[in-house]
Amino acid sequence: MKKKMNSLSRKIVFLITAVTLVSFLLIFNLFEKINKEAFYNIETEKAKLILSTIEPLIALNIYLNLNNRVEELTKQLITNPNILAVKVLQKNKIISEIKALEFESNVNDSFIVKNAIYQPNSKKEIGTLILTYSNKNYKELVDRYTTLLIKVLILFVIFFLIFSLYVKRLLSPLRKIAKLVRGYSPDQNINIPFDNQNNEIGFISHALNNMQQSITKYSEQQQNINKYLEEKVEEKTKELRHQLYTNALTGLPNRRSLLHDINYYENGALLIINIDDFKEINDFFGHSVGDNILISFAQKLSEIITKEHESTLVHLAGDEFALFFLQKPAKKEFINFINSLLKNIEKIIFTHENNELTIRVTIGATYQAIEALEKADIALKSAKKQGKDFLIYDETLNVEQQYKNNMEWTKKLNWAIENDKIQPFFQPIYDNKTNRIVSAECLIRLLDKDNKIISPYYFLTIAKKSKLYSKLTKIMIQKSCQYFEHLDCDFSINLSVEDILDIDIVNYISKSILQYNVANKIILELLETEEIENYEEVSSFIFEMKSLGCRIAIDDFGSGYSNFEYLLKLNIDYIKIDGSLIKNLETDKNTLIVVETIVDFAQKLNIKVIAEYVHNEGVYNKVKQLGIDRSQGFYLAEPRNALPLP
């Protein structure tokens, strides 16, 4: 909708007219009031003047008792058209009264003036002279004055109409300029008129013309810049698109490109080629060599893949390549191709500093186009697990079911955490000399919706994968510390290396120990194998915990390559011998020797030894015979949600 223009000229004229009109009306009213008063005063003064003129004569005649002359004088007075009546009183007695013919008709438009009559040459009052004076003159004056003002007002209106037209005419060039400029765009040249006028409009026109030139110039520059930028953007877009769909190292199409092809070609087949143990090449020769091998491998793969089948070689990531058949070949042909590919790859020899390197690959393949990448990946993982060179995806791989199980357990875990269904169960540890409970191991249990106790075997691995593990650790720490806060009994909690490496968990352990004041009761059990692999971090953790007053135990000692040197350095309080050694103690002589060695070693270092998995009397007796300090197992007591303390 077109916006209605607010005319400046109209506004100026309107404002001037309004201000002047208001001023005029104010002055008009003021003048009218003043003038009316003045006119009235004039008439009053005239009447008074007549009175004061005639009064001495009348006074003299009254004084001289010439009342007939008084009568004459009043008759003379009444000849004045403005005098409607004259009355002369002597001592309140009318001695003369005369009224004009117009008296009755004009009496309402008149005023009365009185004058005292004084005796001549004396101040003695001898009578009163009353004059009824007509307002006719006053009205005539007011009428004339009003007529004059109305005429002035009309003239004023005419003058402002002319003035308004003149202002409109003066400013009309501005409208023309505005109309011209309204449709202006930098790519057109408009000629703004009135440039030659030597006034404000001329200046504006001149300035607009100059501005137009500047804008045109600037616009040209901008267009050049834009063109340049567009070219650059296009170039960069191409580059980015290339980067987006290409692996930077090998220059082959990348995963995104593959996904695009998979979605586009509905009847394709895919195989993923994974270089076995490529990490070792990187670790041994360095990443630079690894990258060169990948580049070289990509080239050689391209050469190997014949053009018989229309396919795309893709570099998925790191040591993983893929080959996508746009049109799937016959299955037999597909399998033959894979076998042939494997043989050819085995033949490839890479050289580095006079060293010859060969690689092996595992291939996961799928003959199904839908979710081809995922299926080929499953097949690859299955092949790896099964130690096969290649596997073609098959529903029987049951991998999907495993994923489903994992998902369900993750869900259950989340539910259990939210509903406080993660509980510590306590398995007593007995002193072999006193046969009394001296400690308890806190073991994690999950209660399902039916409050059925679930073993950690089912959910602990999944917890680690789904990153719920730290939450479980925290729950265990908090609940265990709270349970033993007021019990006179030691307790042990299992910690994995993930816990120790997690600063948040370490801080939480410290905080809980201090909060529940259980530093002298708690024993932190660490896995022997994990310790050794992350010695520095574990050592630092043990130092920190021992400074709080905690004790440290090595769990499952003897399950791996037991490193006594590390054991010495870590300042351990307890060794818990791995259950696989204890449970065979009765039957396996070698196991017995190992356990005897561990016990002997520990005793010499004043480290207490605990035997777990004590599942029958025989084992229990053997443990006692070997001088193991403490025992734990189903033979002695199962894990319960409460400790059977006396």
Add this chain to the structure above:
Amino acid sequence: MKKILFLYLTLINVAFGYHYDDIVLKAQASIFPKIILLDKKIQNKLIDGKIVYTIVYNKSDYNTALSIEKFINKNFQGSLDKYNYKVNLVEFEKFSIQTQASAVYVLNLSEHIEKIAKVASEKGIISFSYDINNLKKGLMFSLVIEKSTVLYLKKEILFATKIEFVDALLQMVRFVEADYIDKNNFDYQNKLNSRNYYAKYFMNQKK
């Protein structure tokens, strides 16, 4: 009784002297004393704090003069406004510059008028004349009853005596030149048509 006396005096006058118009006499006796008060410098003309109204008469007019005195006394009751007055009757022969007078009223005379006018002029006092014709001999005021009462003033005398009257008086009087009186030939008999007014007036006053 008063009427009889008045009639007697009139008859005496008719028999022995000038015939005076009683109406005019009374009108003059009513107005002339008042005119004295219209002199702006009346204080200068007081004698012993009084206004002395001197009536100059012929021997034969004594009774007329006396009746005028009585009329004045009766009319003004001894005071003119705030001033006391005294009516002084003086014969022509006795009137001189030494005669006490704040104003002089001259009854009709055939001679000596100029002398009286001269004395009045010298004394700077107002002079009233019964007869307007005497104004040409140097007297100042006279009063004639025409359609209405007319007060005549001799302009030359006014200038000569330098008496200052209230302005209104000068507005209401009729000024006379020396030849004015002759031209108009004032005849009282012809002016009687306005006497009814005064007759009524005086009758009312008596009541």
